[in-house]
Amino acid sequence: MHFQLTEDQRALRDGTRELLAGRFGREALRSSLDTAADAPVPVLDRGLWRELGAAGLFGLCLPESAGGVGLGLAEAVLVFEECGRALVPGPLVATFLAAGDVEGAASGETVVTAPYNGLVPWLDAADVVRGDAAGAEPLAAPVDPLTPLHRVPGGERSCPPWRATLLYAAEQLGSAGRTLDMAVQHAREREQFGQPVGAFQAVKHVCAEMLVRVEIARAAVYAAAVTGDPVEVAAAELLADEAAVQGARDCLQVHGGMGFTWEADVHLHLKRAWTRAELGGRARDAEEALAASL
Incomplete structure (x- = not known):
């Protein structure tokens, strides 16, 4: 079997990276941070949301007859990897998963969230x-300044569906890269x-270890996207969380003291990685799923 990305998949990945670089590059990221710092609650960029919808991000896996792009979960993982790399804010996963059920979600006109x-x-x-x-x-001081969070009393048992966990893992992979x-x-x-x-x-040695974690996580995330096996998704989650969180910590170490300053972007990846790790699934549950399968 041939496990390399196809030409179309590479074009999708590269096109998504180019789109996000133009629409949500570093200048837009820092502008969003400044706006969030001055506002009681961060405001979602509806213009960006609609542009993502128009580009087909939310309707990627919908059939063409339903107004979607007609691609599969493997392609969705590539797109969400790029979103994680760019630190795109907003409930991307919930809106994507609702595209076939909620009117306006696929086009980006409707923003959807869900408790995970x-x-x-x-x-x-x-x-x-x-x-x-x-x-x-609402949490008074969420870790990630661009991910406002509410906590649902007694909602710790509401674990996300495996597709949500996989897409969060893809975002973690992008951030780690x-x-x-x-x-x-x-x-x-x-x-x-x-x-x-x-x-x-x-x-x-630090950079080499970062590379190893990224490549192992990439193999696991891509494989889980193809098989859809919940156990493989659990493994992908654990490896992607580790690659993102530990990778951001190691990046801070390489940068030294300047990496901890507000002007640097390194700490933003660490904060988002922590937040995704909580939303995408609890490590304990993933470890139990893997142990039960052995």
């Missing part, structure tokens, strides 16, 4: 809530004692 693991992202910005969010209370690139770029450009910090063995 007792947390509801972007509740105030959503037009439709799929699931029971009764009594949800981005922090790897950031670490390598900084190691090449930053000089100490007359040479790039990447010339030091300790920094080389």
Whole structure:
């Protein structure tokens, strides 16, 4: 069997990266942060949402007869990987999964959210809530400044469907790939004692370990997208969470003290990775699913 991406899949991935770079590049990301810092509640960019819908992101897996693109979950994973890489804010996963059931979701006219693991992202910005969010209370200081959260009392048992877990894992994979690139770029450009910090063995080892985690997670996420096996999805979740969270921490280490400053983007990936890990599924549940399958 041939496990490489097809030409069409590579074109989809590259096209998505180009679209997001133009519409939600670093300047737009920092602008969103500044806006969120000055507002009581972060405001979702409805214009961006509609553009994502027009590009086919939310209707990617819908049949063409229903106004969708007619692709599969493997292609959706590639697109969500790019969204994670760009730190696109908003309830992407819930809106994507609702595209076939909620009017306007596929086109980006309707924003959909859902409670996962007792947390509801972007509740105030959503037009439709799929699931029971009764009594949800806002978290005063969410970890990620671009992911406002509400907590549903007693909602810890509301684990997400496996497709949601897989898409969150794909976003984690994209974030891990981005922090790897950031670490390598900084190691090449930053000089100490007359040479790039990447010339030091300790920094080389950190970057190499980041690469290994990213590639292992990528293999697991792509495989789970093809098989749809819940056990493989659980494995993909664990590996992608580790790649994203530990990768962001290692990227901070490579950057040194400047990586912790507000002006740097590294800490944003770490905060989003922590948040996705909570929304996408609890590690304990994934570990239990894997153990039960052995």
